[in-house]
Amino acid sequence: MPVALPAADDRAGLPEYAATVVRAIGNRDPKRVVLVAQSLAGFTLPLVCKKVRVAMLVLVNAMIPKPGETPGQWWGNTGHGDAKRQQNVRDGRRADAPFDPLIDFFHDVPKPVVDDAWAQGEPRQSDTVFESPCTFKAWPAVPTRVLVGRDDRFFPAEFQRRVARERLGISADEISGGHLVALSQPAELSIRLLAYVATRHAG
Secondary structure (H helix, E strand, O other), rough: HHHHHOOOOOOOOOOHHHHHHHHHHHHOOOHHHHHEEHHHHHHHHHHOOOOOOOOOEEEEEEEOOOOOOOHHHHHHHHHHHHHHHHHHHHOOOOOOOOOOOOHHHOOOOOOHHHHHHHOOOOOOOOHHHHHOOOOOOOOOOEEEEEEEEEEOOOOOOOHHHHHHHHHHHHOOEEEEOOOOOOHHHHHHHHHHHHHHHHHHHHH
């Protein structure tokens, strides 16, 4: 079930993002809940786990926080800028090419899906959350998988694998697709997620 985080709310920081997810879980059996986070939503997972003991965490092209880190600090702390400049060069662009959603996010998304997204307009993202610290002491003791889109131009695959190793001690898995892999490879992503769940139950 997708959860709409309060991204446009200037009053909402990470605690409000996490509370939204906790409310969405509601009275479901936590042992049957698998949280899947994409991009910035990775910062909500450890905070949700302070309130609810879930079965598994899956990070898909996601930001992985350190204790006390803000999303705004993450970019410099992880060396994202250098990784993005190198990716731009590999893509035949200027190293300092500005962010372009069609190139960085939607480059591999089917055109009808892109057209539909454009028709809805650009969603507003408040800056408030980027100054909100992720207040946890250690990554939750919950089975965690990291899934990387090998064609991600915004969070390059090698960059993501390094961050997963350094911050979680996890070797990331790979999948075809870019940053918005849920839109470009929905069937393959679904198969991977179901396989994670099946492996968890078997274990």
